[in-house]
Amino acid sequence: MAKPSRRSRGSNTIEDVARAAGVSAMTVSRVINGGKNVRESTRTAVLEAVRTLNYSPNTAARSLAAGEATHIGLLYANPSAAYLSQFLIGALQAARRAGAHLVLESCESEDADEQAEVTRRFATSDVEGVVLPPPLSESEPIMAELAAIGIPVVTVARGVPQEDGLNVQIDDYEAAVEMTRHLLELGHRNIGFIKGHPNHVASHDRARGFADALREYGVDADRAPVEQGYFTYRSGLAASERLLSLPTPPTAIFASNDDMAAATVSVAHRRGLVVPGDLSVVGFDDTALATSVWPELTTVKQPISAMAETAVELLLADLRVRRAGSPRRLIKRTLEHALIIRESSGPPFAAKRSRPQKAAG
Amino acid sequence: MAKPSRRSRGSNTIEDVARAAGVSAMTVSRVINGGKNVRESTRTAVLEAVRTLNYSPNTAARSLAAGEATHIGLLYANPSAAYLSQFLIGALQAARRAGAHLVLESCESEDADEQAEVTRRFATSDVEGVVLPPPLSESEPIMAELAAIGIPVVTVARGVPQEDGLNVQIDDYEAAVEMTRHLLELGHRNIGFIKGHPNHVASHDRARGFADALREYGVDADRAPVEQGYFTYRSGLAASERLLSLPTPPTAIFASNDDMAAATVSVAHRRGLVVPGDLSVVGFDDTALATSVWPELTTVKQPISAMAETAVELLLADLRVRRAGSPRRLIKRTLEHALIIRESSGPPFAAKRSRPQKAAG
DNA sequence: GCGGTCCGTGTTACCGCTAACAAAACAAAA
DNA sequence: TTTTGTTTTGTTAGCGGTAACACGGACCGC
Numbered sequence: 001m002a003k004p005s006r007r008s009r010g011s012n013t014i015e016d017v018a019r020a021a022g023v024s025a026m027t028v029s030r031v032i033n034g035g036k037n038v039r040e041s042t043r044t045a046v047l048e049a050v051r052t053l054n055y056s057p058n059t060a061a062r063s064l065a066a067g068e069a070t071h072i073g074l075l076y077a078n079p080s081a082a083y084l085s086q087f088l089i090g091a092l093q094a095a096r097r098a099g100a101h102l103v104l105e106s107c108e109s110e111d112a113d114e115q116a117e118v119t120r121r122f123a124t125s126d127v128e129g130v131v132l133p134p135p136l137s138e139s140e141p142i143m144a145e146l147a148a149i150g151i152p153v154v155t156v157a158r159g160v161p162q163e164d165g166l167n168v169q170i171d172d173y174e175a176a177v178e179m180t181r182h183l184l185e186l187g188h189r190n191i192g193f194i195k196g197h198p199n200h201v202a203s204h205d206r207a208r209g210f211a212d213a214l215r216e217y218g219v220d221a222d223r224a225p226v227e228q229g230y231f232t233y234r235s236g237l238a239a240s241e242r243l244l245s246l247p248t249p250p251t252a253i254f255a256s257n258d259d260m261a262a263a264t265v266s267v268a269h270r271r272g273l274v275v276p277g278d279l280s281v282v283g284f285d286d287t288a289l290a291t292s293v294w295p296e297l298t299t300v301k302q303p304i305s306a307m308a309e310t311a312v313e314l315l316l317a318d319l320r321v322r323r324a325g326s327p328r329r330l331i332k333r334t335l336e337h338a339l340i341i342r343e344s345s346g347p348p349f350a351a352k353r354s355r356p357q358k359a360a361g
Numbered sequence: 362m363a364k365p366s367r368r369s370r371g372s373n374t375i376e377d378v379a380r381a382a383g384v385s386a387m388t389v390s391r392v393i394n395g396g397k398n399v400r401e402s403t404r405t406a407v408l409e410a411v412r413t414l415n416y417s418p419n420t421a422a423r424s425l426a427a428g429e430a431t432h433i434g435l436l437y438a439n440p441s442a443a444y445l446s447q448f449l450i451g452a453l454q455a456a457r458r459a460g461a462h463l464v465l466e467s468c469e470s471e472d473a474d475e476q477a478e479v480t481r482r483f484a485t486s487d488v489e490g491v492v493l494p495p496p497l498s499e500s501e502p503i504m505a506e507l508a509a510i511g512i513p514v515v516t517v518a519r520g521v522p523q524e525d526g527l528n529v530q531i532d533d534y535e536a537a538v539e540m541t542r543h544l545l546e547l548g549h550r551n552i553g554f555i556k557g558h559p560n561h562v563a564s565h566d567r568a569r570g571f572a573d574a575l576r577e578y579g580v581d582a583d584r585a586p587v588e589q590g591y592f593t594y595r596s597g598l599a600a601s602e603r604l605l606s607l608p609t610p611p612t613a614i615f616a617s618n619d620d621m622a623a624a625t626v627s628v629a630h631r632r633g634l635v636v637p638g639d640l641s642v643v644g645f646d647d648t649a650l651a652t653s654v655w656p657e658l659t660t661v662k663q664p665i666s667a668m669a670e671t672a673v674e675l676l677l678a679d680l681r682v683r684r685a686g687s688p689r690r691l692i693k694r695t696l697e698h699a700l701i702i703r704e705s706s707g708p709p710f711a712a713k714r715s716r717p718q719k720a721a722g
Numbered sequence: 723g724c725g726g727t728c729c730g731t732g733t734t735a736c737c738g739c740t741a742a743c744a745a746a747a748c749a750a751a752a
Numbered sequence: 753t754t755t756t757g758t759t760t761t762g763t764t765a766g767c768g769g770t771a772a773c774a775c776g777g778a779c780c781g782c
Contacts (some may be wrong), residue, residue: 013769023731026770037729039730039731042730056486061737061769061770062768062770064738065768080442084442101462102453104453104454126372233655272631287442294624387739387763403761418738425738426741428740
């Protein structure tokens with residue numbers, strides 16, 4: 001037995017796998033990475049050895065040798081905490097798989113100069129690419145600064161992606177259409193809508209989806225009660241107050257995110273309305289808030305973690321391509337959303353009927 | 362000029378710094394890490410060179426050479442999203458500083474066998490230590506499994522830390538005392554309390570703090586209205602309903618976390634009570650929920666990010682010590698909390714007075 | 723049958739850093 | 753002054769991978 005090297009950590013290396021498979025380390029390396037030009041029999045032998053030894057490559061050694069990206073930045077600003085944690089989980093996963101570190105920086109300021117300043121400091125440290133989740137993905141000062149420094153960026157949920165930029169998103173328009181159809185199919189015809197922050201392009205997409213779905217069912221979209229919100233709980237409070245104070249208050253309210261939907265539920269309760277018996281309330285995003293209010297919210301689920309993973313992967317791929325000098329491909333990726341139907345939506349005027357039904361059931 | 366090496370990434374290395382400072386690479390290494398035995402003049406020269414060249418060491422190379430921990434695990438379970446994202450930010454920061462990767466795994470199940478199973482799979486991959494935030498820090502199956510495998514663990518906010526374990530926490534008892542005093546000093550004498558999940562030791566500490574503070578002010582703690590809750594919004598709904606249905610309902614309610622406090626506010630509103638005019642409501646944790654309800658909650662802020670950072674640092678230090686074979690030191694660390702006074706707490710019976718005041722102001 | 727091309731694999735030389743050891747510089751003791 | 757520590761600094765040999773190139777054999781066309 002060879003005496004163990006003075007600092008090995010015991011876990012087996014590519015060398016061990018090579019020995020076990022009866023090939024050289026290089027061949028193992030080729031098999032593990034998408035290796036072309038490896039005979040099928042060799043490949044299976046190597047994979048067999050990998051499995052037997054439960055081998056997993058050392059990311060530190062890998063990125064050192066390959067000279068790959070090691071630090072990718074994630075600049076975030078106060079989205080809902082639920083969104084951020086989901087996003088971080090996905091980004092972290094993808095980064096680790098690639099052997100890269102995630103460098104976090106927050107940028108809460110709305111001031112253009114300050115945003116540029118933070119960005120500059122961040123970018124000139126040692127990050128090789130930057131992931132920009134919303135709402136920062138819409139920030140022009142940041143995008144401009146990053147472009148000036150020449151650092152690759154991938155935006156997430158940027159409404160109007162840059163011509164030659166990387167972007168990951170969901171189809172906000174389509175999701176809003178589906179949610180509106182859900183309410184229409186329950187029988188609602190007087191549906192209120194609370195818009196999102198006007199700076200977010202997604203807000204407009206959602207509003208368009210809402211209106212188009214109404215038209216599809218022959219409802220006059222121009223007469224539909226719509227109030228401006230800003231994605232905050234507080235703005236949702238105000239907007240829903242206004243909607244419910246209308247002479248003919250809506251039987252359902254579609255809020256552009258969960259925070260505002262939660263606020264709407266709170267206002268409804270304060271007014272003695274039963275949700276969903278007297279008023280259906282639906283949200284968007286499926287953040288943790290959706291299930292921590294009562295009743296739990298019907299909402300649209302964004303695959304936040306998956307979007308983050310995809311974003312990191314796109315960025316790393318772009319970095320690789322740039323380094324190799326290959327022609328860049330401009331990539332946009334749209335991921336699937338899903339309607340999550342919970343307890344806050346139901347048929348209109350169900351309050352009186354629902355009680356007997358419950359007693360009977 | 363030497364032709365650039367075929368794969369260097371351009372950023373300057375320890376070699377460049379050494380050349381600039383007129384010393385060897387090893388000396389630079391010593392200066393950068395807590396180097397002992399370096400002449401003061403040499404040290405300053407090196408640091409000068411480091412600054413000039415804007416040098417920052419390559420973490421991949423560092424952990425490869427030093428054979429240090431590269432993967433530390435973080436096993437989490439559905440705490441509030443706000444808590445998790447704060448925690449991740451801190452943990453990530455500390456991990457990156459040390460050149461380690463954070464490996465995430467979630468374990469939502471409450472079933473002992475399943476928890477053990479997840480833990481086993483997680484631990485036998487390639488993590489060298491595990492961070493356990495609440496509520497998992499209280500899970501015996503997980504702790505037992507980890508101990509059996511022999512992987513170092515650091516728990517966070519574990520009520521009764523293990524004899525020889527690493528743990529990071531705040532003083533729940535003291536924080537509860539301070540919060541209760543705050544209410545007492547506002548003039549409240551009939552204060553309701555909503556307990557946390559009985560499995561959490563922190564719940565008991567908070568309840569003790571509450572009772573002791575009452576006694577301190579001559580209030581009969583045994584007669585104080587206390588209801589059992591389980592840290593969920595829903596349990597808060599039920600508990601506060603019970604408290605407010607008492608013949609002499611309390612003028613203030615101290616909920617053991619923000620979720621239950623938010624639920625209490627909701628119940629109060631449904632009953633037509635003004636917060637804080639008719640009822641003061643305070644929470645614990647200062648999660649995002651605290652500022653996304655109206656009125657914003659008075660609460661206790663836990664330094665979540667800092668706790669996560671500390672936890673990772675403790676773990677890495679322990680790992681280093683173990684590898685060196687030095688005697689382990691058992692470390693517990695208690696971080697500072699803070700009382701955050703917002704709008705949900707005020708003097709009792711203020712509803713009638715406050716309106717004229719508002720009108721006058 | 724012979725040079726060329728492609729394929730599958732091995733060899734070599736690092737990536738950037740640090741542990742361990744060696745050597746030199748300096749100081750204190752004899 | 754010599755001897756014997758004690759610092760301070762340099763040298764060597766990797767850590768675990770991968771890029772680049774080398775090499776032998778199969779296949780091809782002439």
